[in-house]
Amino acid sequence: VSDKKALHNFISRISQKALVVVDEAYLEYTDDFEGRTALVNLQAGENVIVFRTFAKVYGLGGLGIGYTIAPKELAKHLRAKGLGDTHALNRLAIVAARAALTNRADATCVAKITADERNKWHTFLDEQGFRHSTSEANFIFFDIKKPYAEVYQQLKEKGIVIGPSYAPAYDTWLRISIGQPEDNAKVREVISLLKPEFGLPK
Structure with a gap:
């Protein structure tokens, strides 16, 4: 809410x-x-x-x-x-x-870094044309436009393991936890490279 x-x-x-x-x-x-x-x-x-x-x-x-x-x-x-x-x-x-x-300062710092990384994710998803939720938590949720099982395997082959499926209602949606900046950047790079394999335009 x-x-x-x-x-x-x-x-x-x-x-x-x-x-x-x-x-x-x-x-x-x-x-x-x-x-x-x-x-x-x-x-x-x-x-x-x-x-x-x-x-x-x-x-x-x-x-x-x-x-x-x-x-x-x-x-x-x-x-x-x-x-x-x-x-x-x-x-x-x-x-x-x-x-x-x-020591709540640590939690405040974590929340700030998470928010910054979440904004990077939302910008990336918008640029790539992926529909997404307006998350304010420590994860992003978006429509990859391909069945979860296919995408899960392709990402796993690249060393990326994502959360469980939300099928049947959200079978083409992925939930990815927001990690360290370098990890987030790597996942975004892989998703960009895999877009043609997903049958999506670059």
Whole structure:
């Protein structure tokens, strides 16, 4: 949802009838994280719970750790059920998460680099004539105009492995994670070179 006012109004309306659960896994990649977060609603006393992860912008995907922000009464009930018990986490995950939260400058830097690389991708896709989503996350999603299975194999032969297929609805669409600048440039170069093999004009 790109319209933050519409989102906050929607949450306000629905939270009067039910608990609203908001997953903010990718939100910290956006350029208006503080303005978009559902914490605005939660702080206004609305019936909202927010989930966040350390797996994305903080780069701690292998540690399986995240956190929840909830109204005090709800948080108390969740803890009574054993949710949020730190004994279920290993010490390394806890130490890494604490370090991530105390040095948010790193996450801000990652988000900035990701945004710059994402813009390069969108410019490339526009120039090459590929229809794409307006992603604000750490991946790009675009229509390669050929069946996923064919493109997957051709890219793999070039040393590039992409994410899973979204068939049948998006059988010709690719989801590519945004990596290091040199890696992104390499993938774009390969896609350009393979266009004739895809049956597409250069």
